[in-house]
Each structure stands twice: as C-alpha cells, then as structure tokens.
Amino acid sequence: MELTDQLRAIRKNWWIVALTVLTTVGAALLVTVRATPEYESTLTFFVAASSDTGTALQADEFAQRRVAAYAGVLTSGRLAERIAANRSLGLDSRAIASRISATPQEDAILLSAVVRDTDPARAQQIGEAIEEELGPLVQELERTDAASRANVSLTVISGPTAPTSPVSPRPALNVGVGLLAGLALGVSLAVARQVLDRTVRTPEHVRASTSLPVLSTITAQHPRSRRRARPDGLVAAADPGSPRAEAYRRLRTNLTFSAATHRMQVIVVTSPLAGEGKTTTSCNLAIALAESGRRVLLVEGDLRRPRVSRALGLEGAVGLTNVLVGQVEEADVIQQWGPHGLFVLPAGTLPPNPSELLGSDKMRAFVQRMRQRFDVVILDTPPTLPVTDATIAAAHADSVVLVVRYGHTTRDQARSAVESLRVVDAPLAGVIINGAPLRSAGVPYSHDAGRPRSADVAPAAVAPAGGAAGAGRPTAADPAAGLPNDARHVGAHPDR
Ligand SMILES: Nc1ncnc2c1ncn2[C@@H]1O[C@H](COP(=O)(O)OP(=O)(O)OP(=O)(O)O)[C@@H](O)[C@H]1O
Ligand SMILES: [Mg+2]
Numbered sequence: 001m002e003l004t005d006q007l008r009a010i011r012k013n014w015w016i017v018a019l020t021v022l023t024t025v026g027a028a029l030l031v032t033v034r035a036t037p038e039y040e041s042t043l044t045f046f047v048a049a050s051s052d053t054g055t056a057l058q059a060d061e062f063a064q065r066r067v068a069a070y071a072g073v074l075t076s077g078r079l080a081e082r083i084a085a086n087r088s089l090g091l092d093s094r095a096i097a098s099r100i101s102a103t104p105q106e107d108a109i110l111l112s113a114v115v116r117d118t119d120p121a122r123a124q125q126i127g128e129a130i131e132e133e134l135g136p137l138v139q140e141l142e143r144t145d146a147a148s149r150a151n152v153s154l155t156v157i158s159g160p161t162a163p164t165s166p167v168s169p170r171p172a173l174n175v176g177v178g179l180l181a182g183l184a185l186g187v188s189l190a191v192a193r194q195v196l197d198r199t200v201r202t203p204e205h206v207r208a209s210t211s212l213p214v215l216s217t218i219t220a221q222h223p224r225s226r227r228r229a230r231p232d233g234l235v236a237a238a239d240p241g242s243p244r245a246e247a248y249r250r251l252r253t254n255l256t257f258s259a260a261t262h263r264m265q266v267i268v269v270t271s272p273l274a275g276e277g278k279t280t281t282s283c284n285l286a287i288a289l290a291e292s293g294r295r296v297l298l299v300e301g302d303l304r305r306p307r308v309s310r311a312l313g314l315e316g317a318v319g320l321t322n323v324l325v326g327q328v329e330e331a332d333v334i335q336q337w338g339p340h341g342l343f344v345l346p347a348g349t350l351p352p353n354p355s356e357l358l359g360s361d362k363m364r365a366f367v368q369r370m371r372q373r374f375d376v377v378i379l380d381t382p383p384t385l386p387v388t389d390a391t392i393a394a395a396h397a398d399s400v401v402l403v404v405r406y407g408h409t410t411r412d413q414a415r416s417a418v419e420s421l422r423v424v425d426a427p428l429a430g431v432i433i434n435g436a437p438l439r440s441a442g443v444p445y446s447h448d449a450g451r452p453r454s455a456d457v458a459p460a461a462v463a464p465a466g467g468a469a470g471a472g473r474p475t476a477a478d479p480a481a482g483l484p485n486d487a488r489h490v491g492a493h494p495d496r
Helices: 003-012 014-034 056-074 077-086 093-099 120-142 171-196 203-210 223-228 243-258 278-291 308-312 320-324 354-358 361-373 389-396 411-423
Strands: 039-049 100-105 110-117 152-158 214-219 266-270 296-300 335-337 342-345 376-380 399-405 428-436
Touching (some): 014 171, 039 056, 056 110, 056 120, 120 152, 266 389, 296 308, 296 361, 320 361, 354 361, 361 389, 399 411, 411 428
Parallel strands (some): 266 399, 296 376, 399 428
Antiparallel strands (some): 039 152
C-alpha cells in the first residue's frame, strides 16, 4: 500500500482515528484523575575522601567509586532497617526501602537520594532520616576494625526538600502520551480497515473481480434528502438535476454505446444479493430511457419480492404471472406511467414456482411479443446468489446488468454472481455501482440540484399513467441524442 493510499484510507476513516484518539485521551484523563498524587523529597550528599587515601587525584577517584557504592547502600534494606528502628514513621523497613531511590553522579562526586511518598510530610521525614542515618551507616561499613577511622565523609549539601506539589500524576504528559498513542493506533486501524475491506468500491475492484466494465456509479441518496424528496428513489424523474439523475443518464448513455457489442432491447437487471438497488435502478433507468424518446416496458420480473409497482405508485395485483398462465391479456394489464413512453407490467399474483414460470416457453413467447411492441424491455429480477430466477431470466436478455452496492457487496459475491451468470452464457453488459458517496462517484460537473436544465425537464407531475401515449421525443440534452439512429434505437431490430 502506497503512502497516498494510506493517506486516503486515513481521510476516509477519519472517524476511526478521531474515536481512537478520544478513547485514549479519555483513558489518560481517567488514569490521571484516579491516580493518587505522589510527592518527592530530595537530598544531595557531597562525598569526600580523606587525604590519607593518597594524592588528591587518587582521593577523587576513590570518592567516585564510593558514590556508586553508597547509591547501593541508600536503597539497601540495612539503611531502611535503621530508619524504621529509630523513627516512628508507621512504615516497616521494606516499605521505607521501596520509597527511596538513589541518583549517583560519580563525576561530580555527588549522591542524591529521592524519597517518593503519597504523604508530602512523610517524604520529607524519610529524607531527614536518611540524612541522619546514612553517615553513621557508611562509617560503620567503611571501618575495617573498630579502632580505625573511616576515610570518606558524606556531607548533605541540599535538602531534604519539602515537597509542595505532586510529581505524579502529570496531566499534560499523560494527555500527550494518550494523544500520540491514540493517533498511532487510530491510523493503524484506519489503514488496516482499508486493507481488510473486501467490498466493492471502485471500478478497479469491479474489473478485478468480474472483468466487466462499470456502466455507471450511482451516488447514495442522503437519508435527509430522502425524507424530503420521494421515498421511492425515483430521482430520474423527480429531481433530474441531481447527481443521481445524471448518473442514470450516464448509465443510459453507456448502455447505448455498449449496444455496439450487445443488443440492448431486453435488459435484465440483477444483483448478487437482496437490497442492493435492482428495483431502484430498473425504475430510474426505465424513466431515463423513456425520457429519451424510447418506448420502454418495465417488467416486474421479481416474482418473490415485487417492488416496482409500489415504487411507481401503480396497482400491482394483476400482471405478468396472470398473463403467463393465460388469465388476462397483457394489453389489459400493462399500465402507462408518466408522460413519456414508459409502460409497466406488475408482477401480478405471486406464484409458488417463480423460476419455472420465468424459464417457461410462455415467458419466452411473451418476451418475443414485447420485442415487437417496445424499443426496450427492462426486467427487474431477484438477486442472483440466493435464487436462480435471474440466471433463468437472463436467457431472454440481450444485456444483463449487475447492480452492486458500494461498500456492501463483497468482491467475492460480485465474482460469484458473474460466474453463475456466465455459466448460462448470460450476455453481461457491465456493472452498476450503487450507493456510492458523492466524492467517489466522480460526478463530473455542475449540478445545480433541483434546477432542471431546459432539456432535462422532468414530467410535470410524477404520477402514474398521466401523459399521452407516444409522448417523449428525444430531448436535446439526451447524451445519446447525437448518436446515429441505429445506436439510439438500440435493440429495435425489425427481425425480433
Ligand atoms: N443509490 C441509493 N441511495 C440511497 N438509497 C438507495 C439507493 N438505491 C437503493 N436505495 C434504497 O435501498 C433499498 C433497497 O433498494 P431496492 O429495493 O431498489 O433494492 P433491490 O435490490 O431491488 O432489493 P430486493 O432484493 O429486495 O428486490 C430501498 O429502500 C431503496 O430506496
Ligand atoms: Mg427489488
């Protein structure tokens, strides 16, 4: 992973970094607040050797060695025992020893003793006891026989100091350490999350896992704007100036161009899993295609969880299944939606055997008839991985488009879905990344949201079966408007 990728991962997962820093700084503050304050009393001895140890230089060297040795004596149990025996501090010798530390400065022949205690007065008392007891103890230790004089002397040159403020805890230090630790941990977690994330997010992910092109990246509709706008996500008609509507038009254009290699009259829309946006994509694509002047039939081919008619506000009790079993005529149940050439066939009565119905000869014949009547037929289907309906419906299709949900569908799921479609030789046209954040969708230019450009004017009212049949000539802003006829009316093959 390169540095730029890491920086991107940190920027994207900034909330992880922020959360980790908040947690570690909070923990540092908690530790600081809960810690018992400790005080220090310091006293410093000057260590001198008497001249009978040799020359002045030799005496200095001798004293330096003694500084190191006395540091050991300072923290020894022997000194602590003497202090405990001679002073009533309420501590035993072990507790006293644990409070004393020594800092020898051999070069300066100085020896410092530091006493740390939760009680500032007792810290100083122990310091005073050290001042009194260390000298006699050293004399005792240095004496080779009872009569000889010790040849070193210890003189207190500072202390024992009276502690006024605690040396521990140190709030600034603790918070600083918490901050740095939080940053390091947060950055590692953010990068690790990026490395471990196996969901589809970019066209590169799509290409790597499916070898298919991305036809369009549809941005996520913000929940707030979803509440304000339509709950059904029919942005292509309701908010034609929005980045999402633009993305559906881009999908229309790319499908139009891919018609050079794929026929595009019957389009099956599917996805690996449930809830990835098949129905929303089918509806908006159908609206976008109808707005460009094509006669479009949107078929609710999801016979398990049909949502098209609900999204478009249509009556869906009778539809495709009733046509297939011969209960009704298709002309009686196909409903027009909006002022353009969009027609909708609801699912109808839910059957116990949806995949058999979709794969039946009756279905094949129905699709053939629809090819005669419509420029484009869009089939919304169930997800590919849990059920076989979409792979069966793909047999009727000229193009199959796979919807994957940004940050939700994993690359393995996308690969498996494509593999199961390839097994039946489905004519895969490409992938739609749905629900991408605005910044990653590569929305190119100038979206004055909510202000339709003259040529992308939305229907006056987004309502079912409003306008006159045959309405909806190609608009000037249709990205495909400048294409030659055969590219524009993709799939409108007279032989079909
Ligand atoms: N780009 C988007 N931004 C925000 N919400 C979206 C987007 N696309 C779809 N949704 C929402 O996600 C939910 C599922 O969408 P949709 O019904 O289209 O998925 P589906 O794949 O057809 O689901 P199912 O498998 O149940 O048929 C709906 O509430 C829809 O409004
Ligand atoms: Mg659906």
